[in-house]
Amino acid sequence: MPLAEIPLCVWRTRGQTFQFHGQSIRYWVAGQGEPLLLIHGFPTASWDWHYLWQPLAQRYRVIACDMLGFGDSGKPLNHEYSLLEQADLQQALLAHLGVEQPLHVLAHDYGDSVAQELLARHYERRIELASCVFLNGGLFPETHRPLLAQKLLLSPLGWMFGRAFSRDALVKSFRQIFGPNTRPSESEMDDFWRLVESHHGPRIMHKLISYIPERRVHRDRWVSAMQQDEVPLRVIDGEVDPISGAHMVARYRQLIPNPDTVLLPGIGHYPQIEAPVEVLKHYLKFREHWVSRPRQLAYS
Template sequence: MPLAEIPLCVWRTRSQGFTFRGQSIRYWTAGQGEPLLLLHGFPTASWDWHYLWAPLTQRFRVIACDMLGFGDSAKPPDHDYSLMEQADLQQALLAHLRIEQPVHLLAHDYGGSVAQELLARHHEQRLEVASCVFLNSGLFPETCRMLLAQKLLLSRLGWLIGRSFGRDDLVRNVTQVFGPCTHPSESALDDLWSLVAANRGPRVLHKLINYIPERLAWRERWVGALQRGGVRLRLITGVVDPLSGAHMLEHYRQQVPEADTVALQGVGHYPHTEAPVQVLRHYLAFRQQPLSYIPQKVAWS
């Protein structure tokens, strides 16, 4: 049975706000139980999780925010955005909500790098992470691939590319990374563009894109956090994703001891919107495993 969609107009009415380092951040929280922190990708926002939101809130206390520079949160034009600061933001949100117990992470794309930093902080005893599941994330910079638009945003003309970035550009780039039969509707694309365009978002895209070289700079720290053990991990991957699909999945198996992976056939870069029922099933199965569980090498779906 398909999962119910939460329209963006409804999603926005449910947001709350807090201030992080002088900037307005929009966040969502619902449900009871163990805290589950959802971390969205680039260049979208927390609405990406809307298919999974209701079933997850029936089981956990679910928390998500639009990170600084994304969605309906502040997008200061002269700010130096970084994944490190986004990890600080997540910890500030947990503190704002007075959550002190171990937190579970579910992360996609850009959010996967933020989750890696949170895992590193767990190993430094600065945060307690109970588990982490990644969806199509660029966890290893040596295997990351980029779209032409990303390369242009990283160039000296990136500021100009960002300022001229429009809905058609978003559609052209987003549809390249979906599965052949799982493309978003025109209505969904309108909503994605609304989130990117909010608060004059295109003018900061060339600053947000610096997460790509930042991944390389922190490669040893963040890959080491995956390899260290002590926290249960799973990677769920839409294998036809050209950015972080089958090739990233294979590299993860080679680099992470006793890698727990799930391959979603025919699914691209956004498995939580392309195949939310499958993602939910594999996530809940992961959470139901006993702590002594020894992961299998691979699961197929």
């Protein structure tokens, strides 16, 4: 049975706001139980999780925000965006909500890098993670295959390309990265674009794209954290994603001990949008498996 979507107009009414470094951050909370943090990707926002939101909220306390520079959150023009700051933002949101229990994380794309930073901080005893699941993302810089649009944003003329970025450019990019039979409808593209253009988003896209070289800087620390055996990990990956599909999972299996991976045939870069039922099934199986296994605590 397909999962019910939450229209963007409804999703927006359910959000709340808190302040982070002088900027308004939109966030969403639902459900009760163990905290589950959802971290979205580039260039979209937390609405990416709307198919999974209600089913997950029936089981967990689900938390998500539009990160700084994304969606309906603040998008300051004169700001140097950083994955490390986005990890700080997630921790600030958890503190704002009074979350003190061990944290479960489900992340996608850009959010994978933020989750990797949180995982590294877990081993530095700066946060306690209970589990982490990655959807399609550049977990390893050596396997990441950026789109032409991303390369242009990284170029010296990136600021010009970003300001000219349009709905048509977003559609063209999404056609390349979604599965051949799971591309978003025109209505969905309208909503994705509304979130990108909110608060004049295109004018900072060349700043947000700095996450790609930043991944290379932190690569060894992040991979080392994934190679530890304390926090249960799983990758659920759309196989035909040209950016971080089957080739990324192959590298994960080479580098990560006892790799737990799921490939979704025919699915592209946005499995939570393209195949939410499958993602939910594999996520819940992961959680059920680790519930029955005693977990080693970071703080003993």
